[in-house]
Amino acid sequence: DIQMTQSPSSLSASVGDRVTITCRAGQDIRTYLNWYQQKPGKAPKVLIYGASNLQNGVPSRFTGSGSGTDFTLTISSLQPEDFATYYCLQTASAVAYSFGQGTKLEIK
Amino acid sequence: QITLKESGPTLVRPTETLTLTCTFSGFSLSGRGVAVGWIRQPPGKALEWLAHVYGHDNKFYTPSLRSRLTIMKDTSKNQVVLTMTGVDPVDTATYYCGHLDSTKWYYYDFWGPGILVTVSS
Numbered sequence A: 001d002i003q004m005t006q007s008p009s010s011l012s013a014s015v016g017d018r019v020t021i022t023c024r025a026g027q028d029i030r031t032y033l034n035w036y037q038q039k040p041g042k043a044p045k046v047l048i049y050g051a052s053n054l055q056n057g058v059p060s061r062f063t064g065s066g067s068g069t070d071f072t073l074t075i076s077s078l079q080p081e082d083f084a085t086y087y088c089l090q091t092a093s094a095v096a097y098s099f100g101q102g103t104k105l106e107i108k
Numbered sequence B: 001q002i003t004l005k006e007s008g009p010t011l012v013r014p015t016e017t018l019t020l021t022c023t024f025s026g027f028s029l030s031g032r033g034v035a036v037g038w039i040r041q042p043p044g045k046a047l048e049w050l051a052h053v054y055g056h057d058n059k060f061y062t063p064s065l066r067s068r069l070t071i072m073k074d075t076s077k078n079q080v081v082l083t084m085t086g087v088d089p090v091d092t093a094t095y096y097c098g099h100l101d102s103t104k105w106y107y108y109d110f111w112g113p114g115i116l117v118t119v120s121s
Helices: none
Strands: A004-007 A010-013 A019-025 A033-038 A045-049 A062-067 A070-075 A085-090 A103-107 B003-007 B018-025 B034-041 B048-054 B059-061 B069-074 B079-084 B093-101 B107-111 B115-119
Touching (some): A010 A019, A045 B107, B003 B093, B048 B093
Antiparallel strands (some): B034 B093, B093 B107
């Protein structure tokens, strides 16, 4: 299995802040890294695929970067609707995919 | 428009077999470039990838549950079925199915709403 280590596990921030969430892979996954946003009681929603590609309809304040083992999701200016839990998902391994443990973004 | 929806029992007894069905529309699960997978989430915990099946019928399972899982597709019914044998209370979770775009980047772009399955006697 490819282990995905996501940090921080929780984060408090204010509307308008810039926040960064990181995901580290246990081995080189090139750019096969995706970011999801999940709100309580809802299915996850893809924000970024292929490490840096913005999914259609997702606001441009979300950006993804990285390759190899280290990846980041940045929200440039937090909006009230961005408070949620975020997950990374690696899809480099043809045998098994794996999620990070999640980052809960809360209002300060 | 792609949609998916999970169905199955919401309460299962320990040691029984759980069978979940994902019924989808808006695409065909045949050929290359597409797959349907299952992901679960215990209450208050992280997402866990379980398995997926490609249009050409290649199947992949998470190693830790491989011996208990079977995934099958029925192209004529637009359904994917996941069975899990010998369930335990730790298998209590919301189970999601998702459409995997595998044309280039491999990511789940559409998800069903999920079904909460409780394992309890």
